[in-house]
């Protein structure tokens with residue numbers, strides 16, 4: 368174990384003895400800079416979804432940990448990722464998204480093929496030792512899982528599927544492969560990205576913060592299961608109860624209907640309901656600012672339906688409630704009165720698992 372510029376970060380492995388991460392890690396610029404290198408530049412990050420690069424030649428640009436990226440589907444069907452940085456003097460080989468046979472740099476026109484090879488650099492005659500093969504676009508690791516496209520800036524990171532561990536099998540029961548993205552919304556938040564993740568990882572706040580959601584779920588039967596690189600939270604969905612005055616979203620809820628909430632280290636989440644799945648990604652913008660990206664996936668024939676709108680509005684309401692409490696908490700984490708707290712053994716195993724993973728990644732050299 369190494370030492371972070373912040374000193375040792377240590378979280379007891381026993382939730383009953385552990386304290387939460389110190390609050391300065393949620394507010395200070397040097398912790399933020401270190402997370403970018405040790406966590407965001409080393410973990411698998413969702414940068415797009417399949418339909419953005421479905422056919423050969425389709426491409427889109429993205430950004431990860433400040434790095435400009437170019438994702439492109441080759442004519443061989445393989446998805447590849449590159450730094451979107453021209454090897455001449457740093458111009459942009461691609462802008463936005465679309466479909467191309469070649470990428471032509473917007474600065475002096477060097478052209479690259481779909482595999483990143485430099486195929487033409489005009490007026491470079493007489494340059495000593497210049498060989499086009501030495502100036503291919505620098506690749507990044509790209510992989511796909513379900514509808515999502517991932518990138519990892521770390522050449523030594525374990526393959527995506529290995530890093531997902533048991534997640535793949537757990538998500539299978541939801542009919543995800545038949546769903547397509549029908550809506551995307553972004554929410555800027557005045558809080559650290561970890562404040563948002565902490566909040567996501569417990570249902571402890573449901574009765575106070577989300578009375579509407581709490582009506583749909585069986586709070587008493589809420590389970591939290593930490594795994595090596597992710598946390599599963601699951602709750603049976605309640606059917607209509609005798610004496611109910613408000614309508615239930617799942618009136619016919621049976622025994623095996625669950626809402627499963629997966630968080631995958633460090634910053635992405637899948638909310639799985641019987642009839643829709645939403646993806647959340649929280650991206651740090653600054654020590655105390657972040658953006659939550661929400662995407663809703665439904666079977667295509669349901670796009671635009673009243674049920675689809677209801678699903679989106681339902682999560683929108685929950686999101687507004689979460690942003691409200693996260694921004695309040697962020698402000699309070701700055702208080703001189705506060706540094707660390709304790710975990711509820713029953714309710715906060717997920718938050719504890721996140722803090723353990725965070726400490727481990729930040730302590731790597």
Ligand code: FES
Nearest residue numbers: 453456458472475
């Ligand atoms: S920087 Fe790309 S061609 Fe000059």
Ligand SMILES: [Fe+2]
Nearest residue numbers: 566576577689
């Ligand atoms: Fe919440």
